[in-house]
Amino acid sequence: MKIVHPPPFPTRVFINLTNLQANLRLLQKLAGRAALFPAVKANAYGHGARKVVSQCLKEGYNTFCVAHLAEALALKQAGLQAHYLIMTPFLPPLADEIVRHSFMPVVCTLEQVHRLARAVKKQNKSVKIHLKVDTGMGRVGIKEKDVFPFLNAVKQAQGVEIEGVMSHYPRADEMDASYTSTQTKRFEKIRKKLRPYQIPCFHIANSAALAHQDNAAFDAVRPGIALYGLNPFGLKESSTMADLKPVMSWKTRVVFLKEVSAGTGLSYGHAFVASSRMLIATLPVGYGDGLRRILSNKMEVIIGGKRCPQVGRICMDQTLVDVSSLEGQVKVGDEVVLLGRQGTAEMSAEEMADKASTINYEVVTGITSRVPRIFIS
Numbered sequence: 368m369k370i371v372h373p374p375p376f377p378t379r380v381f382i383n384l385t386n387l388q389a390n391l392r393l394l395q396k397l398a399g400r401a402a403l404f405p406a407v408k409a410n411a412y413g414h415g416a417r418k419v420v421s422q423c424l425k426e427g428y429n430t431f432c433v434a435h436l437a438e439a440l441a442l443k444q445a446g447l448q449a450h451y452l453i454m455t456p457f458l459p460p461l462a463d464e465i466v467r468h469s470f471m472p473v474v475c476t477l478e479q480v481h482r483l484a485r486a487v488k489k490q491n492k493s494v495k496i497h498l499k500v501d502t503g504m505g506r507v508g509i510k511e512k513d514v515f516p517f518l519n520a521v522k523q524a525q526g527v528e529i530e531g532v533m534s535h536y537p538r539a540d541e542m543d544a545s546y547t548s549t550q551t552k553r554f555e556k557i558r559k560k561l562r563p564y565q566i567p568c569f570h571i572a573n574s575a576a577l578a579h580q581d582n583a584a585f586d587a588v589r590p591g592i593a594l595y596g597l598n599p600f601g602l603k604e605s606s607t608m609a610d611l612k613p614v615m616s617w618k619t620r621v622v623f624l625k626e627v628s629a630g631t632g633l634s635y636g637h638a639f640v641a642s643s644r645m646l647i648a649t650l651p652v653g654y655g656d657g658l659r660r661i662l663s664n665k666m667e668v669i670i671g672g673k674r675c676p677q678v679g680r681i682c683m684d685q686t687l688v689d690v691s692s693l694e695g696q697v698k699v700g701d702e703v704v705l706l707g708r709q710g711t712a713e714m715s716a717e718e719m720a721d722k723a724s725t726i727n728y729e730v731v732t733g734i735t736s737r738v739p740r741i742f743i744s
């Protein structure tokens with residue numbers, strides 16, 4: 368992309384909404400007749416929740432998974448009318464606000480139910496809840512053996528309607544799907560037992576399960592990472608996920624160039640010392656933007672269509688790159704790709720995550736709010 372006037376902030380994230388649309392369509396194919404509830408928590412995994420939600424609304428999706436009440440509120444206040452499923456347990460005093468805005472909370476304690484019932488009565492409204500059952504994640508949820516007593520207690524709470532029962536997979540990203548298959552069967556058993564309650568929506572699948580687990584779609588699926596074109600299996604290949612298109616690219620520009628002689632120490636702690644004469648570019652990006660410091664001396668960036676090694680400690684706002692291989696071809700203002708493509712070279716969030724000993728989820732959600740998101744389609 369040619370930018371004539373440099374933007375005031377030199378590092379930018381580009382969000383390709385056409386790719387998001389293609390991913391939605393691919394995932395819906397995998398989900399079959401199950402509804403798709405896009406996971407847009409954490410600012411849509413760093414992609415910009417407002418634009419992502421509005422694109423999904425255009426595609427006909429109207430139920431979104433957020434983590435917190437505040438996320439649902441921000442989206443609603445931005446004019447995005449939709450159903451918001453609040454997945455992280457809410458603190459009981461927030462029940463009033465949840466009912467007032469007709470959000471759908473995920474519930475896993477009776478105190479939450481009682482607080483919602485009180486709020487419903489006070490406001491003369493009703494609330495739809497999704498009950499979280501812990502079938503193996505070990506994070507939140509009621510135990511399987513408590514499902515019946517819990518549901519019976521909820522039945523006494525007037526105006527509190529059980530819209531869904533949900534669970535979550537802890538190991539769906541493993542190539543050995545046996546644990547996940549057992550969990551799917553357990554969830555199916557729960558569904559069968561709960562038939563008399565006529566609960567409309569059972570859901571458990573995240574992106575990885577949608578890709579590799581048979582019978583995991585139930586009534587709805589909650590993909591996040593795959594929606595953004597990223598592989599839930601990291602660097603491991605997945606034929607089902609192969610056609611996903613990364614939605615995000617992350618770019619900056621060269622702001623300074625210098626030649627250094629052999630023996631010159633670079634950046635904090637001189638964690639890199641030039642072994643010969645080198646050409647070094649400074650990039651105006653650092654851990655203040657989400658470029659993780661642990662990547663120091665490990666990662667590469669793309670300049671002039673070529674991979675160039677990053678050198679020295681990544682600072683809060685600046686990072687150095689060895690551009691000796693581009694001598695005579697690189698100048699201040701040149702585009703640098705941190706994530707995405709340039710010519711035939713590509714840097715993926717999976718590769719960056721691997722080098723930082725983390726997962727692609729953390730790479731994209733970790734890009735901080737000072738980096739502008741530019742939406743293209």
Ligand SMILES: Cc1ncc(COP(=O)(O)O)c(C=O)c1O
Pocket residue numbers: 406432454535572573574575589590591592593599
């Ligand atoms: C409860 C729940 N459902 C769905 C998702 C989406 O998972 P993924 O991004 O792996 O598709 C998450 C993400 O962490 C989650 O916590």
